[in-house]
Amino acid sequence: MRAVIQRVSRASVSVDGAVTGAIGPGLVVLVGVAREDDGAAADYLAAKVAGLRIFPDQEGRMNRSVAEAGGALLVISQFTLYGDVRKGRRPSFDRAAPPETARALYDRFVAAARGLGLPVQTGVFQAIMQVELVNDGPVTILCDTERQI
Numbered sequence: 001m002r003a004v005i006q007r008v009s010r011a012s013v014s015v016d017g018a019v020t021g022a023i024g025p026g027l028v029v030l031v032g033v034a035r036e037d038d039g040a041a042a043d044y045l046a047a048k049v050a051g052l053r054i055f056p057d058q059e060g061r062m063n064r065s066v067a068e069a070g071g072a073l074l075v076i077s078q079f080t081l082y083g084d085v086r087k088g089r090r091p092s093f094d095r096a097a098p099p100e101t102a103r104a105l106y107d108r109f110v111a112a113a114r115g116l117g118l119p120v121q122t123g124v125f126q127a128i129m130q131v132e133l134v135n136d137g138p139v140t141i142l143c144d145t146e147r148q149i
Contacts, residue, residue, distance in 0.1 A: 001041045001105065002081040004030040005141040007054055011074045011133035013123040020129075021121030026071030027052075028133050031109055032081025033102040034095050034146075041145040042105045046112035049073070054139055062139070072119035076131060077106045099126060 005027055012022035029049055054062050055069035066073065079102060083091030097105065103125050113120050123129045 001034065001037050001045045001109070001145045002032040003045055003049060003143045004078075004081065005049060005052065005054075005143060006030075006133060007136045007139035008074075009134045009136045011131070013074060013076055013121075014130045014132075015124045015127045020124050021074050023072040023074045023119070023121050025069065025136070026119075027066050027073050028131070029073055029075045030078040030081065031075060031106055032078050033097040033105045034082055035097050035101070037097060037101075037105055037145065039105070039108055042108040043112050045143065045145055046109050046116060048143055050113060050116045050118055052141065054141060067116075067118060072121065073113055074121045074123075074133075075106075075110055075113065076123040076129060077102065077125050 008026060008028050010024050011028045012019050014020060027049065050067060051065055053065055055064040055066065057063040079093060079096040082096040083093055084095065085091050106125060110120055110122060
């Protein structure tokens with residue numbers, strides 16, 4: 001699984017003009033699922049996101065997690081994180097998991113994050129979404145479960 005994690009002061013996601021999820025300070029997490037991913041990858045990624053120390057402490061150093069900072073997650077599925085542009089000009093999405101597999105692992109990631117005590121809002125799986133955010137810092141982190149060892 002892959003995630004693009006952005007620290008935000010606020011963010012929202014809408015489908016057909018209706019807001020489906022919104023947060024104040026916290027993290028926007030764009031989640032992509034690969035064909036070879038499993039439940040362990042979803043659990044690992046949720047724990048990694050929850051534990052990232054990318055919020056400032058009293059001295060301004062990135063030393064607190066989203067929970068310690070009192071933040072929330074806005075989790076959005078994004079199969080395009082597995083777009084391969086090495087050949088040609090049109091991305092290939094061969095490594096992205098099929099929708100039924102991706103939905104199950106996306107849902108597991110969301111459930112795992114909630115299980116860690118984090119408030120979680122979401123987009124709508126497979127929908128065309130409009131995401132609005134104010135990146136705080138800016139801070140943007142890439143995380144890939146393939147590289148966990």
